[in-house]
Amino acid sequence: MRLATFRHEGRTRTGIVEGDQVRPFLGDPGMREIIETGWAGRDTASGVPLKEVRLLAPLRPASIRDFVAFEEHVEGVRRSIDGASGVPEAWYAAPTFYFTNPHTVLGPDDSVPFPAGSVARDFELEVAAVIGPNETIFGYTIFNDWSARDLQSREMKVSLGPAKGKDFATTLGPWIVTADELDGFKRDGFLDLWCSASVNGVEVGRDLLSNMGWTFETMLAYAARDSRVVAGDVLGSGTVGNGGCLAELWGRNGRQDPPPLRDGDVVTLTVEGIGSLTNRIASAAPASPLAPVRRRDPANARSERQH
Structure with missing residues (x-):
């Protein structure tokens, strides 16, 4: 079953996508409610043509954990971002993830507002x-973890994750x-789905999702270990290899080829069995400058509390 969130005649609704139509659920339950209580047995209205609705991000996740489950991606991006080679031995010990921002989730055909200073x-x-x-x-959906690689490279030198290099936008869709x-x-527990990415209609990457190092079930078990996972959480697979992102190709080619995304570029991700997800690149308004850092002066540092 394909479950969508959409706008139609001024209302935000959820429904079942069948062919070129969507049948809205009566009562307009949110997607989180459907995930928590189930969709089977819910009454639906008559079908509405998909061309008459505006598909939105299928859900507002409770949280987003993004894993890094593809060796080829780790190797290529590591070389591109910090000049290192190979895959860290720690990668093989457990399916590593980071948390990203659930409040900046975008949907199909939304413009993606990259930080203005990112090139x-x-x-x-x-x-x-x-x-x-x-x-x-x-269920499953397509996930685009947009990345400002220049910001990410600077931030990760502090060894605390990608932060502002990532949290401006994540796209989910077109449905679950x-x-x-x-x-x-x-x-063997892995989803054998072909995944491809194109920029302005030109394919730049293609890989099988089954090339993951861990199954989603293993990643879920690891996420829940000593912690809590709830209905409506989202777990990203990590970026597929063989051109699943530009930075991997930059690391492999030794230069930014293909070039970084620019305003107006159109990116389409397609996953077998799920569908396609398209977005256009834009720039956010320039950010205000930060106040300068206050550097510690060792000569004036106090080694004990003064009374």
């Missing part, structure tokens, strides 16, 4: 698992495909 703009082709009740996987719909693609 190394990048997409990231991923699939996300949407978590259901009792630490189960409810329930887990049962993709069971036929399972191979």
Whole structure:
């Protein structure tokens, strides 16, 4: 089943996508409610043509954990971002993730407002698992982890994650495909789905989702370890290899080829069994300058509290 959130005649609604139509749920439940309580047995209205609605991000996640589950991506981006080679040995110990901003989620056909000062703009082709009740996987959607690589490179020298290089935008969509719909693609626990990325209609990357180092179930178990995962959480697969982002290609080619994204560029991610997700690149308003840092002066530092 494909479940969508959309705008139609001034209302935000959820519904079941069938062919070129969407059947709205009666009562307009939010997607989080559907995930928590189920969609089966819910009454729907008559179908509305998809061309008459505006698809939105399928849900507002409770949280977003983004993993890094593809060796090829780690190797290429590491070389591009900090000049290192190979894959860190720690990567093999557990499926590492970081938290990103659930409040800047975008949907299909939204413009992506990159930080105005960023000149190394990048997409990231991923699939996300949407978590259901009792630490189960409810379904899957396409996930674009937009990245300002120049900001990311500077920030990660502090060894605290990508921060402002990532948190300005994440795109989810075009809908959620329930887990049962993709069971036929399972191979040894992995989803054997072709994933591709194009910029302005030219394909720049293609890989199988089954090249992940861990299954989504393993990543979910790791996310829940000594912590809490709730229905409506989103787990990103991490970026696929073989051109799943530009930075991997930059690291492999030794130069920014293909070039970074620019205002007006159109990025389309396509995942077999799920669909396609398209966005256009834009720039946010220039940020106000920060107040300068106050540097510590060792000569004036106090080693003990003064009374």
